[in-house]
Every structure is written in C-alpha cells, then in structure tokens.
Amino acid sequence: MYLLDVNAMIVQEKLRVVWSYNQNIHRKERIQALADYLIAQLKVLCHEMQEKKVLAVSDFPLATLTEERLERLLDTHGTFELVFDLSPFCSA
Incomplete structure (x- = not known):
C-alpha cells in the first residue's frame, strides 16, 4: 500500500x-x-x-478544427451546435 x-x-x-x-x-x-x-x-x-457550456474539438467530429480555431470561433460567434468543413467547391 x-x-x-x-x-x-x-x-x-x-x-x-x-x-x-x-x-x-x-x-x-x-x-x-x-x-x-x-x-x-x-x-x-x-x-x-x-x-457555462464548455465545448471541445471532439464535439465537432465532422469538422477539422484545432483547439485554437475553436476558441477563435467561440470568441467571435459565441456558442453553436454544428460545424462543417466547406466542400472543395465552396472553399474555392
């Protein structure tokens, strides 16, 4: 022990x-x-x-986020439920 x-x-x-x-x-x-x-x-x-609801990158499996990017998004837009990456067509 x-x-x-x-x-x-x-x-x-x-x-x-x-x-x-x-x-x-x-x-x-x-x-x-x-x-x-x-x-x-x-x-x-x-x-x-x-x-306070705390969000993590793992809460958004359909997006390729880093912790830093998630923090910037939260600072800019507040809370949200879904995040998707843009399709190649939309990101051009």
Whole structure:
C-alpha cells in the first residue's frame, strides 16, 4: 500500500471515492479534510459547468478544427451546435 491511495470510480451513475492510507503516517482527520476539500472543489466545478457550456474539438467530429480555431470561433460567434468543413467547391 502507498502512503495515500485514492481511487475514484463511477458506480451506478454516482462518483465513489475510496481513500486508503497508512494510519501510522496519516491521521484520520487529515484524510477527512482532504476528502472534504475534494467534495468542495467538485461542487464548484459542477456549478461552473452548469453555468457555462464548455465545448471541445471532439464535439465537432465532422469538422477539422484545432483547439485554437475553436476558441477563435467561440470568441467571435459565441456558442453553436454544428460545424462543417466547406466542400472543395465552396472553399474555392
């Protein structure tokens, strides 16, 4: 066993985190504080994700986008749902 081992997994659509630690090295209160901090940070992340939709290049499989190009498009046009590459005829 490591000094501290944290395993996170999704079980029945819920996040489960298992904390294993050496009791000769760490106090239970310290591990509980770390677990509480993790929960607080996950809540902040979930709140931010609900407020703002985050898009990634992989959300647009029909287009050949780079991360930089996607950021420029989002800055210019806000959010959108579909992005297609131009056909050779249209891009001429």
